[in-house]
Amino acid sequence: MKTNLMKTIREQQPIVLNVANHVTPQRVADGINYIGGSPMMMADPLEAADLTKIADAVVLNLGSTNPTAQALMLGAGETANRLHKPVVFDPVAVGATPLRRKRTQQLLERAPVTLIRGNAGEVAALAGVSWDQRGIDAGQGSVDPVTVAQTAAQKCQCIVVLSGPTDIITDGTTVYQVENNAPMLTTNVGMGDVLDGILGVAAGISTDLETITTATGILPVAAELATHQYPDAPFSFLAETYNQLARLDDQTLQQRLKIK
Amino acid sequence: MKTNLMKTIREQQPIVLNVANHVTPQRVADGINYIGGSPMMMADPLEAADLTKIADAVVLNLGSTNPTAQALMLGAGETANRLHKPVVFDPVAVGATPLRRKRTQQLLERAPVTLIRGNAGEVAALAGVSWDQRGIDAGQGSVDPVTVAQTAAQKCQCIVVLSGPTDIITDGTTVYQVENNAPMLTTNVGMGDVLDGILGVAAGISTDLETITTATGILPVAAELATHQYPDAPFSFLAETYNQLARLDDQTLQQRLKIK
């Protein structure tokens, strides 16, 4: 694993450019800032290229898909590809509507991404595996999630982080699993988006699988610490998770990480 | 009253599709999620119909009215009508500008709604009663709020929830009043929008007046419990109100509800 990730983040302070959804941008920007990155959020396709140039990584979120958001994603994604900067993509509810599938396909064709982060239902949709998704929730399927993640990684030729009670990180061949978890993360809307932002910060440093796996553990480790203090108060838990993100050091992260 | 509302919500987990404003969507999505519903927020009229099909109820908010928001409201509202799904509408500051009145009229003509939730000034504007509204605040008027709510319900042929220190729930004939209240709710922007979301969750189960009245009490009951702990710290109060929403059971709700 990447044993000096937190220290490196705070030294390099990667700039992460976000095409966020319209629900959780504050939460995402705070998450990036709390661990030591520098968030930028944008809204005009006309400056997508200029802002991508000053970013260390780009995070694209399908949550509030519309023509402007799609133009933002394409503009930032294409520039990032040209400049060899990493792109994290969250295909929110991609299986829910034909429009989301079409726009995802267009993005992946025109601007290949470095890393896809989604729940089981979303990754299954990209893998072409049948899955019973429910709204924005993960839903249930009959195929092993590890196989789902590997299939999606091979199809999209990128790293896949399939998040859930156990997070699966794979480049299509090698597989790591992070078993840290806190059920109250799903009670607070947008913690998956915060994970995307954290992965963007990490990708701004390195996109090797060990760095991404370590980064995947940051949020659940902080959330486990918060759960100890607020076992049945989900908003207090959220507040304390942010406090812990700001405080987390490499020693604590490495000690608590449960990777297999 | 609906004595098993909380239990039913958590069993059925109604999916609530929101056309939110651009200020409070995080708070609304959290509110829906905390009580046990499943929020979806959308931004593209092209998928309004598809998303409405998988929703149990639709919540429309006039707060950030613009042409896209209006197309979203019409798209979701018309599909919901065709599929006989309930629609909750919040006519934010409808009396403040001619544009808001015009768009509200267009919505109510093309996609009749099941329930309108507004403050006294907003409901008075719909009822055609003169009222001194001030910005987004409720303002003051000379007519009895119960009459205002009944008049609006009859005009719009739907349930009206006029919220304030006392909430008034009426179908134009029968009137219930919920006397639970916490003044700090108005210190935090968007708690009316959270109430809309909760009413959407309830409407996804049933739109009978007793269910809606019980649901109207969920937020102020949670807020009263939070007030006991944080009587003069409005952000801590907000945090604790969310904690209480996640924890609230039917026994506590029924014991504390003050309905007349």
Next chain:
Amino acid sequence: MKTNLMKTIREQQPIVLNVANHVTPQRVADGINYIGGSPMMMADPLEAADLTKIADAVVLNLGSTNPTAQALMLGAGETANRLHKPVVFDPVAVGATPLRRKRTQQLLERAPVTLIRGNAGEVAALAGVSWDQRGIDAGQGSVDPVTVAQTAAQKCQCIVVLSGPTDIITDGTTVYQVENNAPMLTTNVGMGDVLDGILGVAAGISTDLETITTATGILPVAAELATHQYPDAPFSFLAETYNQLARLDDQTLQQRLKIK
């Protein structure tokens, strides 16, 4: 200084109309509401003039610049000028892209503003002083920040509030400095936007330099009080800063203000 500012705000409850960015509008609206103002947020250029008419001050934020936001800023700004209402402008990351510079220039030409609030990098860009800005962060420069602020104020013919560890308030000639500060303010994204909102509330009462200087101290004074309680927990600090904003009276503000 304005020794009865908090009392006056709570008596007059100025209505502040915001063209916010898409990341922090909730935080800004809460900040305005907590100190006793009344926030309005808008999204449709067609109602910019009507909403400006009922506002006491207008706050424009360049953060999410796009054609709609620009039309909103121009619409509200021009109406405010015609009606002699104060306009606060936050040139977020104006030095980062040519698009932001062009739109800022267009705004300042067509709708002169009363007050500009920015960090050192943003104010330097307006002053035409070379500065090493980094993303949305302030960056570093070789010129004295007081000179930077004065130059910008003279160029733009308005009050400038250059915020940082020490805040500089100037009309181009007279200079005040507020030395209250809390480093955790920068850990939470959007606290500069909250400051803009507070300045909008104050400007709704008076735009004399003493009132603006006193208002500039409200947020850091509340944040200093919060820091005492939560020295190393930035989200708890944020929550307590809001609590303190709601509670702050003129006596505490005047006692704690460090102005030179």
